[in-house]
Amino acid sequence: MTKLRVVVLGLSLSSSWGNGHATTFRALLRAFTARGHDVLFLERDVPWYASHRDLREPDFCRLEFYSSLEDLGRYHEAIKEADAVVVGSYVPEGVNVGRYVQRMANGVVAFYDIDTPVTLAKLERGDYEYLAPNLIPDYNVYFSFTGGPTLDLLMERYGSPAARALYCSVDPEAYPILEEEKRWDLSYLGTYSSDRQPTLERLLIEPARKAPHLRFVVAGPQYPAEIEWPENVERIDHVPPSAHPTFYARSRYTLNVTRADMIRAGYSPSVRLFEAAACGTPIISDIWDGIETLLEPNQEILLARQPDDVLDMLGSWSDDRRGDLGARARRRILGEHTAGHRAASMEQDLFEAIRRQRQERPLALAVES
Incomplete structure (x- = not known):
């Protein structure tokens, strides 16, 4: 199987304090790298999570911090050369981060929305905190926390070329049955x-x-x-x-x-x-x-x-x-619904997006010429 080089820009991997994103990313990316892929996670270094970190050195991916949009430029080559770049919901300055990634990445770009209904409600109100409508068509895949009719809405109203359900999951090894006295x-x-x-x-x-x-x-x-x-x-x-x-x-x-x-x-x-x-x-x-x-x-x-x-x-x-x-x-x-199921699903959707991109590029070059 082809090894994918993936860069993920998410809300937090290092701190689970006050957010469910960290545990979701941890389970998903651990299972994803276990399938043979390479992941670099880029996290905005903010005081709230910096003071509450409970995972400083993950053993399943590389974790790096950036202090600003300008500082993100240090990872220009990694973003440019990645097979896929995934931007998560609630990333600080997420709209600008998304534009930067879409402009710089040679590989496919995806949006992973762990807050899809909240995101769509914000878009309806004109609140573009971390995603703007004009970014959605240029994300090759929109991974959505929400399935069902919402996927059709993302494609039909917002122009996503591929909206795919990617529910949260669980790492069975991290969540076993324990015998404890009921409290x-x-x-x-x-x-x-x-x-x-x-x-x-x-x-x-x-x-x-x-x-x-x-x-x-x-x-x-x-x-x-x-x-x-x-x-x-x-x-x-x-x-x-x-x-x-x-x-x-x-x-x-x-x-x-x-x-x-x-x-x-x-x-x-x-x-x-x-x-x-x-x-x-x-x-x-x-x-x-x-x-x-x-x-x-x-x-x-x-x-x-x-x-x-x-x-x-x-x-x-x-x-x-x-x-x-x-x-x-x-x-x-x-x-x-384990992290392994989700990792396999994400892998398949990324490979499909890569195939679509390769098919579309010759057509775009032909039109330009």
């Missing part, structure tokens, strides 16, 4: 988001108020100090990826909460969904189109609309039944 009846792991908070209120905080005898936990940074937590809700500011399996193993159930833009788009699974399932922890989730294509409701995942739905699940399911649901979810995820 919480329901857990939630996620950074604060204003548009997730109403769902968290409805599906965890309100159940906690109604059931003071049960134990809950919310783990993640950036929650406002003014939030009034019930006494039976434990708060943890940050759980590093290495501790996620232990966190899930101590949870009888864990909650999956989806951002509003992603609920509207559907087909937008969270990385936490895959990670918890890989650990065999039963998941209670909010509801959105396409979730049934990933995990079967009532067999591999539980869906809730109201606080009483959650309390019924917490109170009525036996340990054996709960364990069976978690085991079925784990089998499904390991069979279809």
Whole structure:
């Protein structure tokens, strides 16, 4: 198989603090390089992640930092000579970075959107924080966190030549089943988001108020100090990826909460969904189109609309039944949604883009002459 030289410009690989991008990139790129490819990851050196780094020297790719768009020029040759350059969502000065890459790269260029519904909502508002509409047609591939109808929208309205689903995933070796004493009846792991908070209120905080005898936990940074937590809700500011399996193993159930833009788009699974399932922890989730294509409701995942739905699940399911649901979810995820599956998919799409580029270049030269 041909070895690909790939440069990735992503939000962060070095720090998982306050973002899900790092764990997504880590799993994907570890599996991608295991397939024989070479990866250079370029990360903008910003104070927030610099002070919270939990992966300084990855063993699966090269990690380098740049301080500004001008400083990115130090990697001009690597970008120019790469077989593929991938720019991620939420990269600082992402529009200018994208233009630079599209101008300099000889190989194919791709956009990896780990936030597709949020991105599209921003574009609709004229908010071009890290992507502008006129960049999309010049990305040879648009890797999208969201599948389903959104892929057609990206191609038909925004002119993407190839929009392809590239969901988040999980590294099974990093997310095993562990035997731990149960500490919480329901857990939630996620950074604060204003548009997730109403769902968290409805599906965890309100159940906690109604059931003071049960134990809950919310783990993640950036929650406002003014939030009034019930006494039976434990708060943890940050759980590093290495501790996620232990966190899930101590949870009888864990909650999956989806951002509003992603609920509207559907087909937008969270990385936490895959990670918890890989650990065999039963998941209670909010509801959105396409979730049934990933995990079967009532067999591999539980869906809730109201606080009483959650309390019924917490109170009525036996340990054996709960364990069976978690085991079925784990089998499904390991069979279809590991980092290895995603790496193979990305590899195939990049090779297809390279073939298209090679076919199109002779035609472009003929027209120019």
